[in-house]
Amino acid sequence: xxxxxxxxxxxxxxxxxxxxxxxxxxxxxxxxxxxxxxxxxxxxxxxxxxxxxxxxxxxxxxxxxxxxxxxxxxxxxxxxxxxxxxxxxxxxxxxxxxxxxxxxxxxxxxxxxxxxxxxxxxxxxxxxxxxxxxxxxxxxxxxxxxxxxxxxxxxxxxxxxxxxxxxxxxxxxxxxxxxxxxxxxxxxxxxxxxxxxxxxxxxxxxxxxxxxxxxxxxxxxxxxxxxxxxxxxxxxxxxxxxxxxxxxxxxxxxxxxxxxxxxxxxxxxxxxxxxxxxxxxxxx
Amino acid sequence: xxxxxxxxxxxxxxxxxxxxxxxxxxxxxxxxxxxxxxxxxxxxxxxxxxxxxxxxxxxxxxxxxxxxxxxxxxxxxxxxxxxxxxxxxxxxxxxxxxxxxxxxxxxx
Numbered sequence: 001x002x003x004x005x006x007x008x009x010x011x012x013x014x015x016x017x018x019x020x021x022x023x024x025x026x027x028x029x030x031x032x033x034x035x036x037x038x039x040x041x042x043x044x045x046x047x048x049x050x051x052x053x054x055x056x057x058x059x060x061x062x063x064x065x066x067x068x069x070x071x072x073x074x075x076x077x078x079x080x081x082x083x084x085x086x087x088x089x090x091x092x093x094x095x096x097x098x099x100x101x102x103x104x105x106x107x108x109x110x111x112x113x114x115x116x117x118x119x120x121x122x123x124x125x126x127x128x129x130x131x132x133x134x135x136x137x138x139x140x141x142x143x144x145x146x147x148x149x150x151x152x153x154x155x156x157x158x159x160x161x162x163x164x165x166x167x168x169x170x171x172x173x174x175x176x177x178x179x180x181x182x183x184x185x186x187x188x189x190x191x192x193x194x195x196x197x198x199x200x201x202x203x204x205x206x207x208x209x210x211x212x213x214x215x216x217x218x219x220x221x222x223x224x225x226x227x228x229x230x231x232x233x234x235x236x237x238x239x240x241x242x243x244x245x246x247x248x249x250x251x252x253x254x255x256x257x258x259x260x261x262x263x264x265x266x267x268x269x270x271x272x273x274x275x276x277x278x279x280x281x282x283x284x
Numbered sequence: 285x286x287x288x289x290x291x292x293x294x295x296x297x298x299x300x301x302x303x304x305x306x307x308x309x310x311x312x313x314x315x316x317x318x319x320x321x322x323x324x325x326x327x328x329x330x331x332x333x334x335x336x337x338x339x340x341x342x343x344x345x346x347x348x349x350x351x352x353x354x355x356x357x358x359x360x361x362x363x364x365x366x367x368x369x370x371x372x373x374x375x376x377x378x379x380x381x382x383x384x385x386x387x388x389x390x391x392x
Contacts, residue, residue, distance in 0.1 A: 017306055037315060051331070054306065054307040054364060055313060079308035080307050
């Protein structure tokens with residue numbers, strides 16, 4: 001198959017909206033939504049600031065099965081307000097994760113997948129969004145004691161801000177080439193560091209540091225997949241089969257701190273330097 | 285941000301509810317739910333001010349013309365618009381009506 005034909009034969013995951021992504025991952029493409037859009041639990045804050053709301057506040061909470069086991073998928077719609085998390089969307093994710101942990105304590109092995117497509121906190125909702133993200137962090141750490149929590153960053157929004165910390169807390173991360181993961185977005189870094197050090201308009205440069213390939217090569221993501229819905233579903237199922245990791249990434253903070261201490265900030269970093277510094281498997 | 289409401293004569297109640305679209309730049313979200321026979325109501329919230337007459341004209345075309353028309357299913361239509369063009373509006377509404385009865389995930 002030629003390159004173009006192979007591309008057309010692919011069932012792109014990146015191009016799917018949040019609800020369609022859920023459908024692509026669930027067994028039999030079947031699920032039911034908690035706090036579905038017809039319940040109209042929308043952001044009370046956006047409307048007051050003259051911003052049009054979305055009926056699900058940009059978060060889909062879906063219950064179903066993955067590989068025959070109960071699962072909840074939390075899908076963030078990156079196209080609505082940059083996938084930003086406010087009071088409602090944040091509470092939907094945190095609440096669903098808490099319910100999944102409660103299921104496990106009652107003997108129901110519910111597992112969670114979070115589809116990150118988010119710039120982080122919704123600035124219009126300020127502290128309420130930040131508080132919700134903190135609750136999401138706590139809920140991931142709680143749930144991963146029972147079941148692996150899988151994060152997926154497909155792109156093109158990527159995963160930034162407080163939600164990048166949520167991604168870091170996940171047991172496993174799946175990324176595509178289009179994905180980006182970083183605490184600060186490119187424009188924020190440029191503003192703080194200067195355009196000489198970080199040109200946010202230079203897309204190959206931005207992806208070379210924060211893109212999915214680099215994050216997988218440096219061990220900050222676990223699985224790199226092509227942008228294909230069935231490949232993504234297979235990757236998620238394979239990770240669930242692997243079970244909980246021996247060590248959660250966030251519990252290996254000493255290792256990362258040690259590696260960072262070896263970096264000389266006087267030298268301009270390159271993607272190669274970062275790969276050498278964080279190379280997975282090397283002794284620390 | 286503006287809110288508008290429009291009413292049109294319609295046929296029998298729709299047989300299902302549908303959500304399509306997303307509130308993102310140049311796009312819109314459409315929530316379609318069955319309404320009592322005879323009347324379709326469109327409740328619109330749009331980020332763009334001053335286009336009430338354009339909306340009226342486009343919705344007239346859809347609900348009085350041939351695409352849905354006065355014999356079409358009676359629905360309550362909620363539209364959350366983020367600057368979609370009339371063409372996109374027409375396609376999203378057609379998509380919503382076309383998806384009535386199609387499975388949008390299994391519900392208990």
